[in-house]
Amino acid sequence: MAVTSNDVQKLFLQAILSRRILSQQLAAKIWEKCIEAVKAANETLDIEYRNDRNSWDAFVTKINDALNPLDLEFSRLLDEVNGTEIYGVVNRKGDEIAQMATEYSALEIAYFKAVVEQIMLAPNESFSVSSLAALREVNSLKSSMTKSQAEATLSSFVAKGWLVKSRRGRYSLSTRTILELQPYLRSTYESEITECTICMEIVTRGIACYTPNCQTRMHTHCFNNYRRRNHQCPACKEDWTAGNNLSKLRPVGEAAFKDGQDQGRRRVPRKSTEEQEDADGEGENADEKDDEKDDDVVADPEPSQSEPSGKGKGKGKGKGKKKATRDESMEVDDKDEDEEEDSPPPRTRRKSSRR
Ligand SMILES: [Zn+2]
Ligand SMILES: [Zn+2]
Numbered sequence: 001m002a003v004t005s006n007d008v009q010k011l012f013l014q015a016i017l018s019r020r021i022l023s024q025q026l027a028a029k030i031w032e033k034c035i036e037a038v039k040a041a042n043e044t045l046d047i048e049y050r051n052d053r054n055s056w057d058a059f060v061t062k063i064n065d066a067l068n069p070l071d072l073e074f075s076r077l078l079d080e081v082n083g084t085e086i087y088g089v090v091n092r093k094g095d096e097i098a099q100m101a102t103e104y105s106a107l108e109i110a111y112f113k114a115v116v117e118q119i120m121l122a123p124n125e126s127f128s129v130s131s132l133a134a135l136r137e138v139n140s141l142k143s144s145m146t147k148s149q150a151e152a153t154l155s156s157f158v159a160k161g162w163l164v165k166s167r168r169g170r171y172s173l174s175t176r177t178i179l180e181l182q183p184y185l186r187s188t189y190e191s192e193i194t195e196c197t198i199c200m201e202i203v204t205r206g207i208a209c210y211t212p213n214c215q216t217r218m219h220t221h222c223f224n225n226y227r228r229r230n231h232q233c234p235a236c237k238e239d240w241t242a243g244n245n246l247s248k249l250r251p252v253g254e255a256a257f258k259d260g261q262d263q264g265r266r267r268v269p270r271k272s273t274e275e276q277e278d279a280d281g282e283g284e285n286a287d288e289k290d291d292e293k294d295d296d297v298v299a300d301p302e303p304s305q306s307e308p309s310g311k312g313k314g315k316g317k318g319k320g321k322k323k324a325t326r327d328e329s330m331e332v333d334d335k336d337e338d339e340e341e342d343s344p345p346p347r348t349r350r351k352s353s354r355r
Helices: 006-019 024-041 053-070 096-102 106-120 131-140 147-159 175-180 182-188 220-229 284-290 325-333 338-342
Strands: 021-023 072-078 085-091 163-165 170-173 206-208 250-252
Touching (some): 006 021, 006 024, 006 053, 006 085, 021 024, 021 175, 024 053, 024 085, 085 096, 085 175, 096 182, 106 131, 106 182
Antiparallel strands (some): 021 085, 072 085, 163 170, 206 250
């Protein structure tokens, strides 16, 4: 069998499927390597690597032609923290969270969902949760999970790039999660999701307009681009540059979190329990009954003994599948997300105005 230009795609697909999520830069480099490898095998082939946007986009289209029949998509997202262009293979079928079943047990996935829920429902659009609150979520699970199991599972979520842990010890959504689990997030947290006014992607880190009820939210990198040419809020037309208005912009993400805000409080989705949200300060046990119960049953094909601890390098697990993920996803995610710390403190409380 002669090597053909199709082999470039095949090689490339193999590389990205094992990595799941990677920067555009790295993806382009892999593409170049694939071309070199194929040309080395068959010198008569007339293919060439071109380092320009059009060639890249055309290549991505070809890749997606191959992936789409499998309900997969090689999809793109800008990293919320630094605006880096990230690509990943995304399941388009809507059961995307089920893909975690290859690395996690049903219980661990239920735990992941519970932690994600607390992140999505975090007060003040802080989209983050303390380790304490994250650990407390084991109480919401049907089967029991010990504290040390929970700790190990959390570190594994971080190691595999599903969650990010900040220096302050707070958990938030990773780029991988926002990219790969986007349909799940959008359908489950329809009323909590905020979109960037500029790029329309989900915002869990960025800025918010300070005008009461104004819907403007922007990623930091989108905001930086926007304000090069604009002075006004695109929605309420408030002049952001007048006086010290810029400093009034509210942070979205961990910087919006105020100490003590989530102590002893467990958030529940609005749909199931309307007024419990602010009804009491405690209630972690009371709430757990009616919360999300029907929704955490994720098909677990095999009784997978996945990731017994978070320390593992992915060696000798006997599962194989997703090992290579780790390095690349960390490479793109691991950049410090604490930069927002110097943003101004939130001014208003703004709870229900979102939609
Ligand atoms: Zn944006
Ligand atoms: Zn505004």
